[in-house]
Amino acid sequence: MRTQLSDIQRMKDRDERLVMVTAYDYTSAQLIDRTDIPLILVGDSLGMVIQGNSSTVPVTIDEMVYHTKAVMRGSSKALVVGDLPFLSYTSPEHAIQNAGKLMQIGGCGAVKLEGGVNMAPTVRRLVDLGIPVMGHLGFTPQSVNQIGMRVQGKTVAHARQLLDDALALEAAGAFAIVLELIPAALAKAITARLHIPTIGIGAGVGCDGEVQVWHDILGLYSDHLPRHTKRYADLGSTIEQALNQYAHEVRERSFPTAANSSVIDANTLAEALG
Ligand code: KIV
């Protein structure tokens, strides 16, 4: 059975760490299914790591639905959370329509959206309709054109605002909140004031769990590695080596071999070509 919302809350209550990772397709979802990671995020970070954009701003709801469907086909155990992309939740009604697409066509079990106090009425409406909502505060990538790519919550006013935002999301019925790029001590203090779990990324070890982007932790690209992540494998190099070996063997005719090929009866072939 898939991870349920009650499992998530139970993990927080038992002080078990909540592990979440992003996935964007069938194959990676299948790989996650081989582990006991209970939470998958179909993140709009796919705008960057899959589509090659410089931010998540260009991602559309139809693209999110497409990737969510693929992830759902590969995953059988985790709770899959689908991101509502930029400008897909400009009013509660709009959010209902698009969360509906993610859940009914995409098949995921929950949605995530960015924002705090301002989004609370939207969260409340979604939750009232049976749509589990994960919040997302701190560095909210859909607002990168406004806030820049930097750590959030470093002033008194801003730190207090983040706490108010977190409390508003909890009161509105969110089941968890991602805290991205905020100081560790602030994330820890917010976590201590909430009943629902916090899931950090660049927010220190004081959150209830952690979320990381697939491509970051598996070392799938060679660009600059942000401080908030860690490479647990160097799959980029592994893939490069494999591709070079493949190209080499094709060029020198050592692949494919007879074992990779099929046969036809010599007489049949002679007759066909005759
Ligand atoms: O889109 C994403 O991958 C995210 C996580 C970084 C939290 O929102």
Ligand code: NA
């Ligand atoms: Na996201």
